[in-house]
Amino acid sequence: MSAGTRVLPTRLTAGPLTLRPWAPEDAPALAELYRDEALRRWAAAPVHDEASAARWVAEQRRGWETGDRLAFAVEETRAPGADARPSGHVVLKRPAADPASAEVGYWTAAHARGRSVAPRALEALADWAFAAFAHEGLVRLELLHQVDNTASCRVAEKCGFALAGPLPAAPPAFPLDGHRRIRRTAPAG
Structure with missing residues (x-):
């Protein structure tokens, strides 16, 4: 299978986290999460209300x-009656042109920051991606x-993404200079 081909939605676990495909019933909670100014600053999704x-x-x-954008809502295991909103998001973007490379992204909801949600979810996504798509290269x-x-920066470093160099700004989607970080699969053997 290559990008552009249907990939079966899957669920992943990472300690107290469950990563699952986003569902229509997540829209109200997502709209609420996007009221957070920091989330709107770092995540470029056009979410302004429940309809968006x-x-x-x-x-x-x-x-x-299509198999080109595999996005997961991140949930924390919680006690009965605890907050049921997603705690974050991770995504694997697979360009059709180069099956050897893919891009990852993530964000953490305000109520879940500071609890290692992003690094655990990103680590689970990276491990799954390398295993699930190894046969494609x-x-x-x-x-x-x-x-x-x-x-x-801290999340990327914790998860083994090495700094590969600067990334010039490309407004409006990427308004400021950035960093390009790379993680390679462990060699077989």
């Missing part, structure tokens, strides 16, 4: 159908973030 959240979720679901994951996003 529903469109975003539908786009993520189409990504599973996937050997490299790229992570792009703005230079002033120090939290993202």
